[in-house]
Amino acid sequence: MTTTLWHERAAAQQIDGRAFIGGQRVWAKSEQRFDNLSPIDGRNLGAVARCDGADVDAAVAAARAAFDDGRWAGKSPAQRKRVLIKFADLVQQHGAELALLETLDMGKPIKYSQSVDVGATANTLRWYGEAIDKIYDEIAPTAANSLALITREPVGVVAAIVPWNYPMIMAAWKIAPALAAGNSVVLKPSEKSPLTALRLADIALEAGIPPGVFNVLPGFGHEAGAALALHMDVDCIGFTGSTRTGKQILQMAGQSNLKRAWTELGGKSANIVCADCPDLDAAVASAIGAIYFNQGESCNAPSRLFVEESIKERFLEKALAMMPDFQPGDPLDEATVMGAIVDATQLKTVMGYIEAGKNDGAKLLSGGRQARGESGGFYVEPTLFDQVDSSMTIAREEIFGPVLSVLSFTDVREAVRQANATPYGLQAAVWTSDISKAIQTARALRAGTVHVNQYDGDDITVPFGGYKQSGNGRDKSLHAFDKYTELKTTWIQI
Numbered sequence: 001m002t003t004t005l006w007h008e009r010a011a012a013q014q015i016d017g018r019a020f021i022g023g024q025r026v027w028a029k030s031e032q033r034f035d036n037l038s039p040i041d042g043r044n045l046g047a048v049a050r051c052d053g054a055d056v057d058a059a060v061a062a063a064r065a066a067f068d069d070g071r072w073a074g075k076s077p078a079q080r081k082r083v084l085i086k087f088a089d090l091v092q093q094h095g096a097e098l099a100l101l102e103t104l105d106m107g108k109p110i111k112y113s114q115s116v117d118v119g120a121t122a123n124t125l126r127w128y129g130e131a132i133d134k135i136y137d138e139i140a141p142t143a144a145n146s147l148a149l150i151t152r153e154p155v156g157v158v159a160a161i162v163p164w165n166y167p168m169i170m171a172a173w174k175i176a177p178a179l180a181a182g183n184s185v186v187l188k189p190s191e192k193s194p195l196t197a198l199r200l201a202d203i204a205l206e207a208g209i210p211p212g213v214f215n216v217l218p219g220f221g222h223e224a225g226a227a228l229a230l231h232m233d234v235d236c237i238g239f240t241g242s243t244r245t246g247k248q249i250l251q252m253a254g255q256s257n258l259k260r261a262w263t264e265l266g267g268k269s270a271n272i273v274c275a276d277c278p279d280l281d282a283a284v285a286s287a288i289g290a291i292y293f294n295q296g297e298s299c300n301a302p303s304r305l306f307v308e309e310s311i312k313e314r315f316l317e318k319a320l321a322m323m324p325d326f327q328p329g330d331p332l333d334e335a336t337v338m339g340a341i342v343d344a345t346q347l348k349t350v351m352g353y354i355e356a357g358k359n360d361g362a363k364l365l366s367g368g369r370q371a372r373g374e375s376g377g378f379y380v381e382p383t384l385f386d387q388v389d390s391s392m393t394i395a396r397e398e399i400f401g402p403v404l405s406v407l408s409f410t411d412v413r414e415a416v417r418q419a420n421a422t423p424y425g426l427q428a429a430v431w432t433s434d435i436s437k438a439i440q441t442a443r444a445l446r447a448g449t450v451h452v453n454q455y456d457g458d459d460i461t462v463p464f465g466g467y468k469q470s471g472n473g474r475d476k477s478l479h480a481f482d483k484y485t486e487l488k489t490t491w492i493q494i
């Protein structure tokens with residue numbers, strides 16, 4: 001579609017910011033609303049319900065009633081599968097609208113909203129739908145005069161709280177396994193990007209998810225989010241967001257009803273390129289592509305690049321040649337690969353880190369400035385710092401923006417030591433032709449995912465989550481069912 005057509009569609013796009021509770025669109029009980037500004041141009045997209053504790057009570061009550069009467073949990077896996085697959089099909093049918101909303105709300109390029117975000121959301125719903133009627137329960141090898149069944153049951157009412165960087169995908173990673181397993185769900189999207197989650201609720205109803213089973217509450221973290229985390233009738237909370245908020249979620253879960261609490265948190269991922277890397281061009285393209293994808297607003301962005309000293313000059317030459325490809329552009333232009341930063345606050349955070357890098361003595365090789373000021377939106381150039389050392393703020397803290405820090409090493413064991421010297425442990429990579437070095441390094445890296453000679457391997461079939469302060473759970477794969485199911489043992493005397 002042409003850029004003009006996307007802009008025409010954007011101007012005509014209806015925005016419904018009401019919450020979705022018990023199968024209906026409703027405003028917050030308090031009548032409070034907040035403005036939803038687009039990062040593309042600062043335009044107000046419309047009012048969104050500012051849900052608080054009263055709305056959380058209503059949504060949890062609707063979810064509980066739906067769970068207790070078995071309108072969803074009581075369906076067979078095959079029946080739930082059919083509905084989830086229809087849900088996935090409808091997501092694809094509404095793909096252009098969902099992609100547009102995602103781009104308007106969050107600032108990512110329309111090219112990726114269509115190909116990545118809509119695609120992965122539909123795929124996730126379809127995959128968990130397809131999986132649920134292929135899982136068998138167990139019989140324990142107990143004494144001959146007894147039978148002990150080990151079965152999985154839904155936890156009950158699941159709260160899902162998600163961030164703004166991949167609004168639909170993060171929601172799908174929670175709701176797909178939770179719904180497939182028979183739970184009722186209350187989803188709170190980020191206040192920065194609530195629109196696609198709300199449309200997903202309409203589409204779920206159309207697909208046949210019964211009213212009350214899937215509720216969506218837009219609102220702020222300290223209001224709707226905290227009320228969910230503290231709620232005495234929520235059985236489980238699946239949280240994705242910052243490590244700081246994740247710690248609060250675990251505290252609130254503990255101080256309320258000890259609800260099961262799963263956290264998927266921040267990262268400061270290390271990408272280690274050794275001199276015997278099998279394909280330097282591929283390593284450069286991967287390092288640059290992965291850090292600037294989604295404007296650097298990815299939890300697993302390889303924001304620390306360790307390059308072996310002897311190849312660093314060649315590596316940087318190639319990297320600098322790629323920088324023009326990543327200049328920010330109009331997110332509604334299908335040629336754009338770098339869009340807008342989500343809002344003015346995040347823009348200020350990113351610019352603050354760039355200043356910190358300069359002040360700490362890192363060498364700014366490229367970028368470092370705001371861009372597209374005439375648009376009224378929030379854009380930052382792809383930024384590359386060399387001569388970074390591990391003590392600098394930009395090497396220690398998660399920036400969540402298009403900023404790459406290059407560090408050098410002469411001994412891979414030292415690179416691993418520095419790579420691990422962070423509270424985070426989400427993802428890492430090593431590039432080498434030496435199979436022993438690759439495996440030893442992959443084993444030594446304390447991260448939930450380690451890549452060898454690539455960075456972008458991704459599939460719904462593999463677990464995604466972190467070591468250390470990157471969280472305690474795993475999204476994706478069959479392992480995600482562990483979060484949203486209880487194991488029950490039933491002893492039978494025979």
Ligand code: NAD
Nearest residue numbers: 162163164189190221225226241242245264265266267299
């Ligand atoms: P955030 O922690 O500020 O907010 C995440 C969600 O929590 C939002 O919906 C927010 O409204 C809510 N929230 C905030 N305060 C709350 C509170 N006191 N109680 C309950 N809910 C509260 O994070 P963010 O800025 O939206 O997202 C960026 C972070 O998410 C980064 O750290 C990134 O690494 C992380 N992230 C992690 C993964 C992963 O899978 N590990 C994926 C995507 C993003």
